[in-house]
Amino acid sequence: MTAISRRQAGFSPLPLFAFSIATILALPLLYVTYSAFSAKGEVWGRLWATRIPELLFNTITLAIGVGITTLVLGVALAWFVTRYEFPGKRIWEWALVLPLAIPSYVLAYIYTYLLETGGSLEQSWQWLIGSDAQIFSPYSYGGAWLVMTLNTFPYVYLLSRASLQNFNLSFEEAAHASGATRWQTIYRVSLPLIRPSLVAGLFLVTLYVVSDFGAVSLLRFQTFTYAIYQQMTGRYDYGAASILSLLLVLFAFLFLIAERWFRQQSRFFQTGGHIRTRAATPCGTLHALGITAFMSCIFAAAFGVPVLLLMQWTWDAWVDGNMASGFLSHIWNSTMLSGMAATIAVVIGTPLAYLACRKPTRFNLLYLQGAYTGYVLPGPVAALALLTLFTQHLPFLYGTAVILLLAYLVHFLPAGLQAMESAIQQVNPNIEEASRSLGRKALNTFRYVTFPLVRGGFTVAWILMFLQAMKELPATLLLRPVGFDTLAVRIWLEASEELYQLAAPPALLIVMISIPVALLLMKKNWQTP
16 A cells, blocks of 8 residues: 555545534534424424414515516526627626615615615605505515515526526527427416526525515515514523524525426526527617616616615715714724634634535535534524524623634535535645645645645635635524624614614615625626535
């Protein structure tokens, strides 16, 4: 046996480290399950008789309503920017992604102002229809549906646009040659062939809707996440909160299974080596004006008007001297905490991603899946598990930033792992083997050979996790140390009291920081997973 083979056959601490990390990250899910099944029977009975039917109905109907609307909007917008040529098309391709830069709770507090009785929208509606006309209240299904739709349609738009850009024109030509009309071709050929992207987009939207806390809490719409928070902060009933958390996790798991099944049913392959893409059709003046007007309305509602209002309120707060005294400390708290969470996530995520890519054994893949459990744990659920775990077993750490950092890692590490896995998979293993054959140890090989090649992907992972941590709300609300406020917390606290000027500066800052990352999603090559 050579020296290299002996070193490779020796003990490696990486699998043990990966096992430890995966176990820690999976603990919240395991503890929520244990706590729910440990609750007394009367708690289950009371919730089934009172809260659960309403929460199920509200959560499912909101997810369905937002899913259908985002599907129509996302596909229509993607169709316009890929199939037609009109003035300003290149600008609109990027502009339609910008709503992703606005956190849902920021958009929610903007629309509580716009939709309030006697507000701007109601006055405009009365001018058009009549003085007795009324619009729906923001504190209703309509308000939650509108905010979540405007906040999530870019997910469907991005994935649909990527699929339509790579669409093979030969399929549509074959349909036309067989006598199919234009609409029959769209319905029976074009849309079915981009169905994998549509299903993936709907999955992202639905998972976002059922796990969102900020928007539904400000709009006081009763969903599982809002009810979990109320049980924890109002009733201090952790048993009931665990039961609701388990039901929410099961709902997410069932939808994940359904999404995987639909994805399997939607697979198809190109049978030829050449793909002919369709050239954009030039638009006439009226057609171009219609498309531009439609996109302008969507952009204004989802990004333009909210940002203008935030800028106006921020300016008013500055002129009136109403800027929060601790604004700079809130910026520091958010930046410091998010930077630490993203850095730690990259460090602990590297062994998980590396082992899954380079040594995809059953256990290494299992460790990776354990880290991915954060995907189905909404913020309040992860916070509940960590809160009870630390208060019962590690009380000296309760009320410190440690528990908050762990909540961020559980919740946001999966997003970083995807980028890290993708970067490592693009590096040829032969390069690493050549380095090892020249006598370098595994750690030095990764440091001097692999890491320089994957640095870009790891940077993207760090940025994504940093920004998600900056915008995180429910876990921060529940687990932050006393007196430790972040930008997201201040937005929620001020918006809950309808203090729009005080909430505007931190909200505008988060939006401005998030815009480059939203545009990064356009630069990234979005492919259907």
